[in-house]
Amino acid sequence: MNQSYDLIGVGLVAVDILWITPPNARAGEKNNTPQLIMQGGAPAGSGTCGPAMLGYRAGFLARLGDNILSNIARDEFAARGVSTDLFVNAPNAEPAFALVQIDPKSAERTVYYNLSRYQQLQAADLPVATLRKARTLLLDSFEIDATLAALDAVAGTPVRTILDLEHGDHDRIRKAIAKATDSILPWGLARELTRKKEPGEALAVLRTLTKGNLLVTDGVRGSWACDGQDIRHQPAFRVSAVDSTGCGDAYHGGYIVGVLEGWDLGMRMEFGAWLAAEVAKSLGGRTNLPSRQELASRNTDMLTSATRAVVRKLAATPASSSLMPSGKELSGKNTDMVGPKPRALIRTMDAIPSPSVL
Numbered sequence: 600m601n602q603s604y605d606l607i608g609v610g611l612v613a614v615d616i617l618w619i620t621p622p623n624a625r626a627g628e629k630n631n632t633p634q635l636i637m638q639g640g641a642p643a644g645s646g647t648c649g650p651a652m653l654g655y656r657a658g659f660l661a662r663l664g665d666n667i668l669s670n671i672a673r674d675e676f677a678a679r680g681v682s683t684d685l686f687v688n689a690p691n692a693e694p695a696f697a698l699v700q701i702d703p704k705s706a707e708r709t710v711y712y713n714l715s716r717y718q719q720l721q722a723a724d725l726p727v728a729t730l731r732k733a734r735t736l737l738l739d740s741f742e743i744d745a746t747l748a749a750l751d752a753v754a755g756t757p758v759r760t761i762l763d764l765e766h767g768d769h770d771r772i773r774k775a776i777a778k779a780t781d782s783i784l785p786w787g788l789a790r791e792l793t794r795k796k797e798p799g800e801a802l803a804v805l806r807t808l809t810k811g812n813l814l815v816t817d818g819v820r821g822s823w824a825c826d827g828q829d830i831r832h833q834p835a836f837r838v839s840a841v842d843s844t845g846c847g848d849a850y851h852g853g854y855i856v857g858v859l860e861g862w863d864l865g866m867r868m869e870f871g872a873w874l875a876a877e878v879a880k881s882l883g884g885r886t887n888l889p890s891r892q893e894l895a896s897r898n899t900d901m902l903t904s905a906t907r908a909v910v911r912k913l914a915a916t917p918a919s920s921s922l923m924p925s926g927k928e929l930s931g932k933n934t935d936m937v938g939p940k941p942r943a944l945i946r947t948m949d950a951i952p953s954p955s956v957l
């Protein structure tokens with residue numbers, strides 16, 4: 600790919616086998632399971648697929664080898680429009696392999712995963728020049744060293760860095776939050792980091808680490824963000840959920856679409872929640888991600904009129920022509936940090952004080 604990327608995902612690659620346990624399943628027997636699929640997964644992996652399906656130029660950085668699971672993972676990305684050009688070829692590397700059991704009543708998922716043949720990215724794997732030319736990066740905590748290295752690699756550029764952190768060493772998680780422009784954490788990790796009882800209180804504590812955008816998600820309870828001194832809440836959209844796998848990933852993907860389109864924080868949260876609710880309607884975290892064309896026929900009635908208007912406009916714009924010229928700096932309204940709007944992100948991030956200990 601010669602053009603620069605709208606989005607590069609860096610992180611874990613997984614192949615998931617997902618099934619909804621049939622109502623009359625019997626232990627020790629062979630159970631016919633009509634709802635059983637194999638699909639690519641993982642937070643940054645599926646998070647990158649959302650914008651790619653909507654026509655943005657996306658690539659993914661991870662180590663893959665020449666074996667069946669790696670080939671499936673590559674094909675799964677390619678099928679959703681993610682370029683496979685950035686994968687690092689490491690002969691024995693394999694994706695994570697996961698079994699995901701969905702409860703037919705609650706749509707909750709239980710995940711069993713194996714990382715024994717997964718190979719972490721090495722510093723030399725990072726295509727620094729390509730990362731610095733991208734418009735956004737989506738970075739996870741499975742590859743926290745690569746995440747920190749990528750954040751350092753793009754420091755001083757206008758690249759927006761969106762984190763999907765789920766677990767891991769608290770010091771390195773805090774470092775990543777301090778360096779990124781947009782951190783979106785599940786409530787479990789935010790609670791662990793801050794020992795607070797409510798997302799709003801946790802955000803106030805995390806705010807001491809960064810002037811970037813800070814968000815916390817908590818399943819059907821919705822999501823919260825620091826908006827200046829205030830806490831903003833975006834409820835989850837009520838849908839008849841089949842499988843909650845990938846809701847967080849889709850939320851990140853929808854949020855990134857909003858970053859790429861220059862939407863304000865409220866619109867980004869709303870579109871993230873909308874895309875997550877779409878994904879919850881089907882088995883698998885990538886099954887119901889809409890293409891740009893499909894977006895026009897999806898139900899957006901639950902969105903506020905302002906967000907519905909920008910989503911309709913997006914749906915009506917052919918993918919290639921809706922993109923800003925590659926390498927163009929994201930506008931000031933896109934960098935809604937606390938305090939005065941920065942003229943360029945680089946100056947804001949440079950001005951961030953070193954992280955205080957929580």
Ligand SMILES: Nc1ncnc2c1ncn2[C@@H]1O[C@H](COP(=O)(O)OP(=O)(O)OP(=O)(O)O)[C@@H](O)[C@H]1O
Pocket residue numbers: 642706785786816817818819820821822834835836837838840843844845846847848849850871872873875876879
């Ligand atoms: N069952 C659901 N129905 C509708 N929307 C949902 C549902 N579950 C989650 N969401 C939406 O997705 C957002 C993110 O979900 P959640 O907090 O579960 O992410 P997560 O813990 O990162 O999940 P995962 O990593 O498994 O995808 C929520 O804030 C909400 O807007």
Ligand SMILES: [Mg+2]
Pocket residue numbers: 642763765785847848
């Ligand atoms: Mg998640």
